[in-house]
Amino acid sequence: MSEVQARAVSELLRIAPVIDELGERFVAAGEQIALVGGPVRDAMLGRLQNDLDFTTSARPEVTERLLKGWADAIWDIGRDFGTIGCRRGDWQIEITTYRSETYDPASRKPDVSYGDSLAGDLGRRDFTVNAMAVALPGREFEDPYGGIVDLAHQVLRTPGRPEDSFSDDPLRMMRAARFASQLGFTVAPEVKQAMTEMADRITIISAERVRDELVKLVCSPRPRAGLLLLVETGLAEHVLPELPALALERDEHHRHKDVYEHTLTVLEQSIDLEDRLPEGGPDFVSRFAALMHDVGKPRTRKFQGDGTVTFHHHDVVGAKITRKRMQALKFSNDETADVSTLVELHLRFHGYGDGQWTDSAVRRYVRDAGPLLSRLHILTRADCTTRNQRKADRLRRTYDELEERIARLSEQEELASIRPDLDGNQIMEILGIPAGREVGEAYKHLLELRLDNGPMSYEDAKTALLEWSAAR
Incomplete structure (x- = not known):
């Protein structure tokens, strides 16, 4: 027995109670059913998850009837495509009627028609490694297209x-x-x-x-x-399209290396740093920000008289391009905002120089990143792809220092939730004004003072507020 087959047998034994019971129920009703596709492939790779896919001769209404009394829960959200889903213990199961689907050249949705055999169903699957099945309840292995050979290779x-x-x-x-x-x-x-x-x-x-x-x-x-x-x-x-466009550009620091290659390296380095995130990875927002962080460069490239190339404001332009692309792909507003913000902020650290930022600048860095701070740390560190080891070490040390300053200030001031030293009600009481625009302007002024000077006592904040009001 080959190693692949041995792994498959081991995995199938693990799920035997589920697949054998399903097989017996369907066969008793005069129907055929088989474990199919990804689960069979993954069983052979020794990485079978708790999601199981089956194909059957039964129509959806018959499948639903056969699952009643056996499944813990049943749903039919995929009924139009011949699929009935259910849960049995820890297993998530989808059972789909034999089918074939084709696209009209002008259509965005497949036309689904039911098939009449397992062989026909396997023939319409995407790849040979996904066109293998285990017929139930006898557990006969079906591989009409040589999927196991392609899997081995x-x-x-x-x-x-x-x-x-x-x-x-x-x-x-x-x-x-x-x-x-x-x-x-x-x-x-x-x-x-x-x-x-x-x-x-x-x-x-x-x-x-x-x-x-x-x-x-x-x-x-x-x-x-x-x-x-x-x-x-x-x-x-x-x-x-923003990705292949980067292959035409040159990085302003390493003109021998195009921005496309740089971007893929930044993505890989970002993945390597995901263990810094509270929930680990894979993290789509962090990865997609790495992929899109330089997409503003093609539109901002300028050749200087001395032969150098600049990409001024490519961070801002890139954020707009990213937002437009993610909206076109129907990403959620939250994901779009998060990725676009990271793209816009990815150069901010480079203003830090040799660690000359004031505490005020550090507070603003944290405030502008907000809940994305951990991801911004990753993107900024990953964006260093220089082959100059001395430069890379200096950048890493400088960012280490910035993170240490953020940690120190956070302990002192709770940076992550910076607020003015007076709230809206206190502002209205001190100035004797009703809720409205002036309260918002006063709040904004006090927030700027808080960022510049750190925490103030109630009396100092009150004095500053009255001075601001008088000056107006």
């Missing part, structure tokens, strides 16, 4: 012609890039060629589906591999 192929597969569902081209990143597999030459020739076909896919694949890719263990594939095949021109 770590290569991604399609069950049939890749052109037919990608025509049926163009999102599979992005999925190839995602699997390259997730699994560390290479893409077969004919698959890569089809992706290149059909790249513009991705434009018929909804922004939400493209976004979800992009998130999975970016949050994978090796996103560089998938991103390179997107750029090389031209897919990135349609889903994230």
Whole structure:
């Protein structure tokens, strides 16, 4: 028995109670059912999770009836696609009727039609490593397209012609890039060629589906591999055009190294620093900020008379570009704001120089970063890709010093929740004014004093407020 098969048997034994019971219920009702796709692949890789996918001859209404009394909970959010979901103990299960789906050239949604056999269902799947099944309840292994061989060689192929597969569902081209990143597999030459020739076909896919694949890719263990594939095949021109645009630029400090390569290195270094985050990684916001931090450079590049190149304000311009791209991909407002803010702030540290910032400047740095401070620390550190070891060491020491100052001030002043020394009610009482615009202006003035001078006593803050009011 091969090592791959041994791992699969071990994993299947672990889930035997679930798959055997399901198999018996469906077969008793005259239906066929098989564990299929990702779970079979992952069982062979020894990394099976608690999400199980099945395919069946049963129509959704029959599946739902057979699950009643067995599953702890049932949902039918995927009914239009032939899928019924359920939970049994710790297992999350999806059971989908044999199907085939194709896209009309002008449509963004697949036309779903039910199939009549397991072999036919496997033939419509994206890649051979996902076109393997275990028929139940007998646990017969089905592999009509040589998925186990491709799994052993770590290569991604399609069950049939890749052109037919990608025509049926163009999102599979992005999925190839995602699997390259997730699994560390290479893409077969004919698959890569089809992706290149059909790249513009991705434009018929909804922004939400493209976004979800992009998130999975970016949050994978090796996103560089998938991103390179997107750029090389031209897919990135349609889903994230800001990335290939960076290949045309040169970094202002290391003109031998383009900004595209620099960006991928920053992303990898950002991933290496994720253990600094309170919840660890993978962290999409941190990673996507690293990927987008220099996208403002193409629009801000200027050649100087002495041959140098500048990218003034590329942080601000990049934040606007990032916000527009994330809105086009239908990201949430919160994620869009977080990533855009990090892009806008990524150069702020470089004003720190040799540690000459005042306490006021440090407070503003913390205030502007807000809850993103930990991520900003990561992005700023990851953005150092210089090969000059002395310079790299100096930058690291300087940032260490800044973090130490932030920690000291935080202990003294609770920096993360900086507020003026008087609240709105106290301002209204001292000045004898009602709620309104003047209260907001007074609050803002006191906040600036707080940032400049640190905490003040009530009496000192009251005096400062009265002086400000009198001066107005």
